[in-house]
Amino acid sequence: MIVEVDKLVAGYEQRVLIRNLSFCIPAPGFIAIIGHNGAGKTTLFKAFQQQVPYQGAIRVLQQDLHSIPNPAAQGILSYLPQKNIVSFPIKVHDLVVMGLFRKKRFFENYGAQDYEQAATIMKQLHLAHLLDQDFTTLSGGEQQMVWLAQLMLQDAGICLLDEPTQQLDVYYKKQVFSLLQDWVLQQGKTVLCITHDLHNLLPMQGYILNLSKPSPVLERITPETVQQNQDFLEAGRPRL
């Protein structure tokens, strides 16, 4: 079992957002996590990172997440947050290369080979022209692509992506979903991706987990399930 969520209950103080959520991902797969604003999608990722208290269990590779010290440093989990702000000038290649952090000792510098790896990833994403630019001068969408490149370099088995296509134009949205599909099918990664871009899911192989439903379960992505979930979300928001 790659990921197993068992009777998960999580939220903030008086407000329970995730009630008794259970699902299993037995083999590498793509899971689109959808739901209304405030449904608890990011909160689910926070539970994966032990940033909110929860009841129930989250197991990865048959191990309770509570018992794995720093899963990011071990290459088990990587996480791309919704907002990732950098407020100081830094070259794009210096930011991307940091994806190799777990292969470095504290204060060890990145070398020529590391920068080559960073450049290769950026070429794969057709973003090599940005390598030498100051990250803070890039457009929101370009910045998002750079974070994805850094996450690719981390090379973790399970990737948690919080709205990775939020600021992207239609071309890049399509590219990113196709890239995520390649991560799963060719590299055996498991990708949990929060998204509001339901129509981009149509060509994907994988599952939908709709956290706005009263009892969310993994639903295989088909034109019918995408439409059914779109209709469900458009029909109204649950009362809080």
Ligand SMILES: Nc1ncnc2c1ncn2[C@@H]1O[C@H](COP(=O)(O)OP(=O)(O)OP(=O)(O)O)[C@@H](O)[C@H]1O
């Ligand atoms: N630290 C916190 N303390 C109290 N409430 C919080 C905290 N963080 C988030 N919330 C609330 O929990 C609810 C769910 O937040 P969450 O970020 O999980 O939603 P989401 O499904 O990811 O939404 P969106 O689609 O808007 O990103 C929101 O109403 C939010 O205001």
